[in-house]
Amino acid sequence: MKIKKLLLAFLMLVGLCISISAKTVTTNASLSDNKIFKINGEEKISYLVGGVELHEQKIGALKDCAGNYYYDYDTFYLQTQANSENVKIVSWSYRNAEKWQMNGVSEIARNFEEHNPGWIVVGGTNADFFNINSNGQMLNTAMENGELINPDPNYSNPWWRGILGFTKDNELITGIPSVTNYYNLHVYTEKTMKNETKTIQVAGVNPGTLSETGITVITKDSGSFYDLTGYTVMEGKYDLVRRTDLNSFYLKGTITKVREGKAKEKPFDVREINGVNDYVQEFYLVAKDGSLDQLSIGDYIKCQKDYTGKYAEVYNSASYWWKILDEGTVMFEGHSDPKKREEIIKKYGQGYSDLGYVTCTKARCLFGVKADGSYVMTCISGSTSSGMTLSEAAYFMKEIGCVNAWDFDGGGSATIIARNDEGKIYTVNTPSDAGDGTERRVGNAILMVVRDSGFKVNNSKSTPSTVTLERKAGEEYSKMTNISITINNKEYKLADDQTTCEIVGLAENTKYYATVKYTSEGENYTTTLPIVTNKYYHGVDIVPTSDGFNFNIWRTDEILYTSKIIAKIEDKEYVIDNADGKLETYRVKGLFKDDTYRISFTYTVTNSETGESFERTETEKEYHTLSYSLPEITDFNLKKRAGNKVVANYTIEDEDGLVTSAYIMHNGEKVKVEVADGKYTFSDIDVESSRHSFKLVVEYETPDGKPQKVESEELTLGEEHVHEWVEATCTAPKTCKTCGATEGEALGHDWKEATTEAPKTCTRCGTTEGEKLPTEKPKKNCKKTSLISILVSLTVLAGCLVIRKKH
Numbered sequence: 001m002k003i004k005k006l007l008l009a010f011l012m013l014v015g016l017c018i019s020i021s022a023k024t025v026t027t028n029a030s031l032s033d034n035k036i037f038k039i040n041g042e043e044k045i046s047y048l049v050g051g052v053e054l055h056e057q058k059i060g061a062l063k064d065c066a067g068n069y070y071y072d073y074d075t076f077y078l079q080t081q082a083n084s085e086n087v088k089i090v091s092w093s094y095r096n097a098e099k100w101q102m103n104g105v106s107e108i109a110r111n112f113e114e115h116n117p118g119w120i121v122v123g124g125t126n127a128d129f130f131n132i133n134s135n136g137q138m139l140n141t142a143m144e145n146g147e148l149i150n151p152d153p154n155y156s157n158p159w160w161r162g163i164l165g166f167t168k169d170n171e172l173i174t175g176i177p178s179v180t181n182y183y184n185l186h187v188y189t190e191k192t193m194k195n196e197t198k199t200i201q202v203a204g205v206n207p208g209t210l211s212e213t214g215i216t217v218i219t220k221d222s223g224s225f226y227d228l229t230g231y232t233v234m235e236g237k238y239d240l241v242r243r244t245d246l247n248s249f250y251l252k253g254t255i256t257k258v259r260e261g262k263a264k265e266k267p268f269d270v271r272e273i274n275g276v277n278d279y280v281q282e283f284y285l286v287a288k289d290g291s292l293d294q295l296s297i298g299d300y301i302k303c304q305k306d307y308t309g310k311y312a313e314v315y316n317s318a319s320y321w322w323k324i325l326d327e328g329t330v331m332f333e334g335h336s337d338p339k340k341r342e343e344i345i346k347k348y349g350q351g352y353s354d355l356g357y358v359t360c361t362k363a364r365c366l367f368g369v370k371a372d373g374s375y376v377m378t379c380i381s382g383s384t385s386s387g388m389t390l391s392e393a394a395y396f397m398k399e400i401g402c403v404n405a406w407d408f409d410g411g412g413s414a415t416i417i418a419r420n421d422e423g424k425i426y427t428v429n430t431p432s433d434a435g436d437g438t439e440r441r442v443g444n445a446i447l448m449v450v451r452d453s454g455f456k457v458n459n460s461k462s463t464p465s466t467v468t469l470e471r472k473a474g475e476e477y478s479k480m481t482n483i484s485i486t487i488n489n490k491e492y493k494l495a496d497d498q499t500t501c502e503i504v505g506l507a508e509n510t511k512y513y514a515t516v517k518y519t520s521e522g523e524n525y526t527t528t529l530p531i532v533t534n535k536y537y538h539g540v541d542i543v544p545t546s547d548g549f550n551f552n553i554w555r556t557d558e559i560l561y562t563s564k565i566i567a568k569i570e571d572k573e574y575v576i577d578n579a580d581g582k583l584e585t586y587r588v589k590g591l592f593k594d595d596t597y598r599i600s601f602t603y604t605v606t607n608s609e610t611g612e613s614f615e616r617t618e619t620e621k622e623y624h625t626l627s628y629s630l631p632e633i634t635d636f637n638l639k640k641r642a643g644n645k646v647v648a649n650y651t652i653e654d655e656d657g658l659v660t661s662a663y664i665m666h667n668g669e670k671v672k673v674e675v676a677d678g679k680y681t682f683s684d685i686d687v688e689s690s691r692h693s694f695k696l697v698v699e700y701e702t703p704d705g706k707p708q709k710v711e712s713e714e715l716t717l718g719e720e721h722v723h724e725w726v727e728a729t730c731t732a733p734k735t736c737k738t739c740g741a742t743e744g745e746a747l748g749h750d751w752k753e754a755t756t757e758a759p760k761t762c763t764r765c766g767t768t769e770g771e772k773l774p775t776e777k778p779k780k781n782c783k784k785t786s787l788i789s790i791l792v793s794l795t796v797l798a799g800c801l802v803i804r805k806k807h
Contacts (some may be wrong), residue, residue, distance in 0.1 A: 004008070026087070036395050037067050042573075046418070050528055051081040051513075053429065054124045054418050055400075061392050064359075065333070075389065076379045076416050076428050077400065078123040082372035084384065086450055088119075089166045089375060091144050091318040093444035096221065098241050098269050098280065102136035102549055104439030105415040106425050109314045109447055116145070117476040118520065121425060122448045123418040125365050125377045127318040129409045130443025137245060138443040140319030141177055143307070151179050151305035152246045159323050159331065163366060164406060164446075165307075165314035172369065174323075174406075177311040182619060183249070185215060185285075186302040189241070191254070194521075196435045200294060200304065205249045215291045218304050219251055220269045232292050233286040234299070235259065235267075235457040241283065251283055251303040261286060322358060324394040325405035329557060332358050332391045362387040363414035363432055367446065368402030376402055377446065379416035379429050386432075388409070412440045421511075421530055433748025453516040455501070463517060464508035464536040465559045465607070467528075471499045480518045487514040487531075508560065508605070508614075509535040515701060538603045538616070546629040549599070551576055552805040563606040563613065568620075569599050578788050583606070594627035598787040620651065628703055629655035636696045637711040646682045646717060648673075650696050658700040660707075665695045676718040686716030689739060696717070730765045798804065 001525035020230035037077045039058035046054040055077050061072030070189040080087045094103040103111070106481055128138035141163055142150040155161040155176045165173040176736065185200040188194075206222040210231070218226065221243040238307045267282035270363035285292060285301075295301075305316050324331055352561045364387055368376040374748055378397065388396070390407055397405035412433030419425050433440040454477045460470035469485065471477055483494040485501055492501050492796045542549050549569070553576075556560055565576040569588065576586045583793040591597065606613040635651040648664055652675045664680060673680045675698075685692055696712040723736040733742040749762040751769075761768045 003467075004803040007011055008528075011783045033315070035062070036392075037071050037399060047511075047513075048078075048419060049120070049122050049513075050448070051084060052086045052087060053079045054740065056428070061388065062525075063389075063392075065391055065395055070576075071382065074169050074429065075396065078125075078416070078418065078528060079370075080448060082370075082374045084374075085170065085553050087122065087375075088170055088449050090447050090449050091142055091316045091449055092145065093138065093149070095240065097239060100131075100135045100137045100242065100443070102132075102441035102443060104427075104441055105445045106417050106427060106439060108442075108445040109417060109425050112447060112449070114519070116449075117450050117474065118454075119449050119592055120423075120452045121417075121419060121427075122450055123377065124445050124447035125367075125379055125408065125416045126413045126440075126442045127365075127408050127444050127446040127741050129319075129321060131245070135245075136441070136443050137749070140523065141179070141212065142319040143315060143320065144313060146315050147240075147250065147252065148179075148304045148306060149240075149242050149250045151250075152244050152684070153179060154285055155571060161319060161321055162323070163317040163319050165311055165317040167313045168315045171313075172375075173314055174309060177314070177317070178308045179311075180305045180308055181388045182305070183217065183303055184306055185217070186304070188300040188302070193252075193300065197299075197419050198294065200291075205251075205303065207737055210286070213289050213291070215285055215287045217249075217251065217476050218286060219249060220267050220282065221249065223267050224449060225264045225266045227263050228265055228286055229263050231261035231286045231749060232290075233261045234295060234297075237281045237282045237287065239281075240285050248305065249303070251385040253281070253283055253301065255285070255297055255299045255301065257297060257769070258292070258599075259445060262623075274481065318444065320367070320406035320408060322390055322407040324366070324390045324407050325397050325402060325403070328398065330391055330394040330398065332389075332394065348571065358390045361389055361411040362410070364388050364390070364393045364410045365408040365414040365416075366393055366397055366405055367408060368397045368400075368405035370401045371403050373790075375448075376400065376405075377416065377448070379414050381414060383428055387414075397555045408446070409442065413442050414440070414806045415439050421532065423677075423712075429588070451525040451527040452476075453514075453527050454483075455485070455529055457531050458500075459534075461502075462534055463557050463559075464534045465504065465506050465557060467503045467533060469503065469514075469531070470582070476520075479520045482517070482524075484517045485514050485529075486517075487512050494552060503531070505609075506533045508533055536560050536605055536616075536646065538605070538618070540565060540601070540603065541616075542599060542623055544623055544625050545587075545589075545624045546593045547621060548625065549597075551586040551588070553578060553583055553585070555581065555643070560605050561608060562603050564604040565601050567599060567722050569597050569603040582608075582694050591625055593625055593629075596624050598624055599623050616661050629653075631659050631698050631700045632712060633696055633698060633710060633712045636715070638694060638715050638717060640685075640687065640717065644683065644685050644687075645677055646685045646687075646692070646694075647692060648682065649680060650678045650712075652698055654700070658702065659698055660701055661699045663697055665693075665697060667693055689718075691716060691718045730762060730767070747776065761790065 015115050040058040040060055044056040048054055057075050058074055060074050061073055062070060091107055094101045094108050095115055096109050105124060105126050109124060111523060114121055115275040123416050128142060130136055130138045130142055138150055140154050140161060141152065153176065158175045162175045163177050171230050183202045183204050186196055187198045189195045189197060203211035203216050205217045206219060207216060210216055210226060219241050234255050235257050236253045236255045238251055242250040262433060267284050269281055270277050276686055278455040363381040366378040368378065380393060380396065394405060412431060416428045417425055418428050427439055431439050454472055455469040456472055458468045458470050481496045484489050484648055485492045486508065487503055494501055511530060512534045515526065516529050519528050526703045537556045539554045539562055542553040543552055551565065551567065553562060561581040563578050563581065566578060567574045574588055598620050600618060602617045604613050604615050632653045634653055637649050639649065641647055652662060653674060659675055661674050662675050664673055666682065693714055693716050695714045697709055699709045701707055724738050725740060726735050726737050728734040728744060728747050730747050733746050735742050749767060750764045752761050752763050754760040754770055754773055756773045756775055759772045
């Protein structure tokens with residue numbers, strides 16, 4: 001079984017590395033004509049991040065799967081790949097810190113991304129039934145990333161109500177869950193709640209009477225004040241607190257301080273401090289017996305009831321109303337027959353409003369599982385009907401390959417969303433609630449999410465054959481290490497601090513899915529990133545002249561180039577060969593002035609690295625030759641004359657007198673010339689030792705007042721002088737020994753100070769300055785020296801006398 005799973009995962013990754021088109025349209029790939037359904041048109045399949053597929057199909061269906069009249073429906077479903085470990089199923093409600101809040105599925109998806117950095121939503125649908133006319137709370141048990149925000153079960157039998165629970169490994173557990181009848185305090189080292197240090201069963205939450213033992217949790221929703229005299233109080237600031245209609249609670253937040261309790265107090269969400277309302281978001285943990293000694297300031301806590309038994313592994317859950325497909329069996333088939341209806345109730349038990357919700361026609365939102373393990377999220381809306389009955393919906397789920405399926409909230413709530421190629425979340429269907437496609441505000445959603453790749457495409461730096469990826473900014477993305485990006489079977493390994501990656505050797509105008517692997521905070525992730533290469537632009541500009549057209553060709557890509565053009569002007573073809581990629585202009589002459597011509601062309605694009613090529617065609621367009629003749633340089637040449645003179649000869653045709661000025665650029669300097677003269681003589685042009693460049697430029701103005709210019713090719717005379725440098729010395733800069741040119745400055749002397757042995761000397765060139773220092777001698781008749789000598793002599797004599805006397 002493990003080998004099969006690994007093989008499927010390997011094949012999935014290989015598939016993600018190859019290129020696929022952004023949108024694939026197939027004919028009836030998943031649905032077939034039968035007695036219940038008709039296929040209306042073609043099925044559209046969009047390939048999303050993580051290998052998720054979005055299917056869109058118009059169908060017709062028989063009412064109650066019987067009769068001969070087909071009602072029209074729009075069907076949409078998201079499907080994961082089989083055994084996909086990268087796409088997670090999560091349940092999520094819009095996060096308001098202190099109360100339930102309804103919102104559209106798209107906004108709920110964006111809210112999930114905001115609260116879960118590093119994860120992105122691929123698609124999803126609405127989920128549970130909820131209090132639409134009051135607080136928006138979902139009606140059944142709901143867990144969101146390990147947070148059991150609504151622990152209240154509302155079930156009678158698993159055919160009617162239950163949960164779809166998903167473990168961290170994305171395994172599905174269904175049925176009526178078992179939940180503790182007490183609250184646990186889960187303690188963590190940080191807000192991410194990744195490292196749990198302990199679990200403590202609490203005495204109660206907002207009880208009528210405080211317990212003398214254990215920890216009691218008090219939230220802002222407590223109905224009365226408490227006498228906390230004699231209790232130790234740990235104050236905290238909550239990030240999320242919930243109270244259900246059945247008076248159950250959920251809380252998470254940070255412990256901020258410890259103090260002694262007071263006679264009358266309770267926590268608040270807002271307090272007036274110095275005349276100003278302050279959003280304090282308080283909760284209390286209180287105890288008399290030292291139970292709080294297990295906790296510390298800065299601990300992050302979560303207080304909730306917990307799933308038990310086989311449901312203890314559930315990490316996300318949403319609740320369904322009615323299981324409609326059971327191991328391939330449509331559960332409510334034939335419900336319109338009174339006898340069959342009795343059999344169904346007897347077999348499956350009594351449900352909400354008997355079988356009223358089963359038999360009514362509504363837009364439907366469904367969840368299914370295929371035989372290969374793929375998960376399916378479906379939305380069905382009616383075009384000529386208000387929607388399907390659940391038996392019709394079950395047949396549809398069976399038709400697309402599901403073996404088990406469940407019903408979520410439908411009608412105006414039925415909404416399906418997806419992430420497009422630009423990374424934007426959009427509404428796929430047209431919800432019926434507002435009549436204009438606006439999403440109904442719902443209690444929660446069930447979403448397909450994947451790990452964010454951490455990279456985005458820089459379109460300004462991408463080409464038809466390359467794509468530049470840039471790492472996203474933010475703390476979450478700076479934690480990424482061991483990064484590798486695989487595309488087209490080529491792996492790019494990035495340094496931990498590398499922020500860009502250029503992907504090369506790609507096909508033009510093609511969508512790829514790159515497989516991105518990395519490590520973040522000890523967890524290894526694999527995800528995908530959709531990228532699309534730019535469409536190649538041929539670089540052909542058709543510029544009209546008075547007697548034809550100029551086909552100007554410019555290079556638009558470093559690797560791809562337009563190697564051949566077959567242009568058709570009216571009924572005549574012109575073959576323009578650019579095999580070496582160096583052609584700049586091809587001129588078509590002999591056409592009529594001020595006339596209209598139909599032009600189309602086919603061009604060949606060649607890859608300069610591989611030699612591979614492909615053809616494209618530009619559709620026919622009308623072009624108009626000019627009503628005036630453009631100025632033209634028909635001749636420009638140079639003649640060297642004696643005495644360092646150079647004569648520039650030129651011919652400028654200006655049939656319609658449009659020229660405003662003409663000049664020759666000589667080594668970057670503008671020299672004005674007259675159009676009619678036809679020549680200009682330059683003096684003092686030394687071509688023996690220097691290089692000279694000349695270019696003729698003609699400026700003109702079109703009849704509609706637009707300034708233009710035409711230039712000749714650049715001509716050169718002489719050889720460019722190559723300097724023979726003599727390196728700089730202390731007194732002279734770097735100097736050419738042939739022309740005397742200099743560069744930089746003299747080095748200057750590097751002096752060593754004078755000594756008694758030598759004068760001040762340059763260590764670089766040996767030049768000296770001044771004289772060496774004199775050697776000092778004691779001066780004659782120095783009184784100080786004589787006095788010292790006398791004193792020394794007297795001391796020695798006295799010493800001798802003392803010694804003699806002793807003897």
